[in-house]
Amino acid sequence: MTSAPLVAVAHGSRDPRSAETVHRLLGVVRALRPELDVRAAFLDLSQPLLGDVLDAVRADGHREAVVVPLLLGHAFHARVDVPAAVAEAQQRHPDLRVRIGDVLGPDPRLDAAAWRRLLATGADPDDPELGVLLAGAGSSHAPANRLVADVAARWQSRTSWAGTVATFAAAAAPDVPAAIELLRARGARRFAVGSWFLAPGLLPDRIVELASAHAGAPLLAAPMADDAGVADLVLHRYDLASVEAPVPALT
Structure with a gap:
């Protein structure tokens, strides 16, 4: 059975370096798991937006997706923005089931990634x-x-x-x-x-x-995003969410 696409959603920024770094991170994720459909999305200021990516997932024939927030803690974006964007997408696609993974932090892999950047x-x-x-x-x-x-x-x-x-x-x-x-x-x-x-x-x-x-x-020190440990953590959050109950489809 084909795995649900991994939709990694970052905050977004007017600074193009931000999206470039997110794409480099997801390149590492793909290298670790080449068979997985990995897509980048953003909450604001960068393209494509999360809702547009979920639209594309459904247009490509998928009935499920796993959203992994590329966020470091449970602040407003994780608690409000991500669920709201998923809910809006499901209003448009009532047969789409979406699981939302946990944010990246806290996790020892983040600690180690920041530590490596500092020692560098x-x-x-x-x-x-x-x-x-x-x-x-x-x-x-x-x-x-x-x-x-x-x-x-x-x-x-x-x-x-x-x-x-x-x-x-x-x-x-x-x-x-x-x-x-x-x-x-x-x-x-x-x-x-x-x-x-x-x-x-x-x-x-x-x-x-x-x-x-x-x-x-x-x-x-440089930011953490394209560290291999962060990529491994993204996949870990995806795997944990994949075995949990999805946000129900609206049908």
């Missing part, structure tokens, strides 16, 4: 004068911010760094200047910025600009 900058886990910021988007949904802080705490526990602090581009504290001051107070003389972002865009650029302005020339 030359950050030394044994440097007692290094202060590390783990930068995320920030959310009004406190558990999403706590997820980033928990990763930062785990990094701190296994290194000799002066400190590791979660910092956010918007909607949550501390911001980058405040995080740098916290690290300086703990003895940091050099700085590195880890990335809790899947792809480049406005918010990661804001983090880089602020860190460069307040910390000289910090080491800057």
